[in-house]
Amino acid sequence: MKLRPFSDHPRGVFVSIDGPSGAGKSTIVRHLEQMLVATGEAVHVTAEPSKGAIGGLCRELTETTKGYALACLYAADRYHHVDEEIRPHLEAGRTVISDRYIPSGLVMQRFDGIDPTFLWQINAAADRPDLAVILEADAEVIAERLHDRGAHNRFQLSPGSSHAEVHFYRQATERLIQAGFDVLRVDCNQRAPEQVARVIRDRLTSFFAQPASTS
Numbered sequence: 597m598k599l600r601p602f603s604d605h606p607r608g609v610f611v612s613i614d615g616p617s618g619a620g621k622s623t624i625v626r627h628l629e630q631m632l633v634a635t636g637e638a639v640h641v642t643a644e645p646s647k648g649a650i651g652g653l654c655r656e657l658t659e660t661t662k663g664y665a666l667a668c669l670y671a672a673d674r675y676h677h678v679d680e681e682i683r684p685h686l687e688a689g690r691t692v693i694s695d696r697y698i699p700s701g702l703v704m705q706r707f708d709g710i711d712p713t714f715l716w717q718i719n720a721a722a723d724r725p726d727l728a729v730i731l732e733a734d735a736e737v738i739a740e741r742l743h744d745r746g747a748h749n750r751f752q753l754s755p756g757s758s759h760a761e762v763h764f765y766r767q768a769t770e771r772l773i774q775a776g777f778d779v780l781r782v783d784c785n786q787r788a789p790e791q792v793a794r795v796i797r798d799r800l801t802s803f804f805a806q807p808a809s810t811s
């Protein structure tokens with residue numbers, strides 16, 4: 597177990613992985629988990645929408661619900677996810693990796709025309725990850741990967757969705773950095789998923805090595 601900054605008791609490290617659909621989040625999370633487990637870390641992998649009751653509603657309603665209602669539902673799931681799953685695992689000393697978190701909440705409902713400031717506000721009280729990883733790739737690259745893999749939801753179907761998503765992610769990333777989030781941007785255009793996972797692992801290793809604060 598590690599002592600984290602801003603905490604006087606041992607807790608794990610919370611890492612979120614976001615980025616446009618097809619950037620490789622789920623693939624990279626799997627590699628990262630394997631790498632950390634191999635070095636003896638206790639790891640808990642999770643994803644949003646969560647496996648909880650509100651996450652189930654998100655999955656059920658994403659295709660048929662829009663705008664403010666869906667944005668608030670996803671934010672509600674995020675708070676529930678933190679309370680019921682993320683915090684307990686962190687408090688047990690595990691590294692928690694979440695496949696999507698606040699950054700996705702700042703991006704996905706932009707497709708339905710929701711104002712970014714509203715999205716920021718409804719996510720403002722969610723626990724900050726210790727490290728927010730943003731996977732970056734050109735729209736053409738992720739559009740091709742999505743074409744090969746197949747779409748997971750309505751946001752991935754419209755022509756030009758990858759261009760719009762890359763643009764929304766750039767804006768969200770700027771906002772996170774301005775707000776003081778610890779953000780790691782990783783270029784995934786040329787790197788294989790294992791290489792991307794290694795970049796994140798290396799960043800986490802130095803993070804674990806930071807001197808702890810007990811204030």
Ligand SMILES: Nc1ncnc2c1ncn2[C@@H]1O[C@H](COP(=O)(O)OP(=O)(O)OP(=O)(O)O)[C@@H](O)[C@H]1O
Nearest residue numbers: 617618619620621622623741745748784787788789
């Ligand atoms: N760095 C990479 N280089 C080449 N192909 C990749 C890379 N990362 C992922 N892929 C491939 O791209 C596809 C999409 O990856 P993945 O499903 O992990 O993306 P995702 O970001 O989780 O997408 P979604 O937001 O839809 O869940 C998969 O077929 C995966 O094998």
Ligand SMILES: [Mg+2]
Nearest residue numbers: 621622623695
């Ligand atoms: Mg995925």
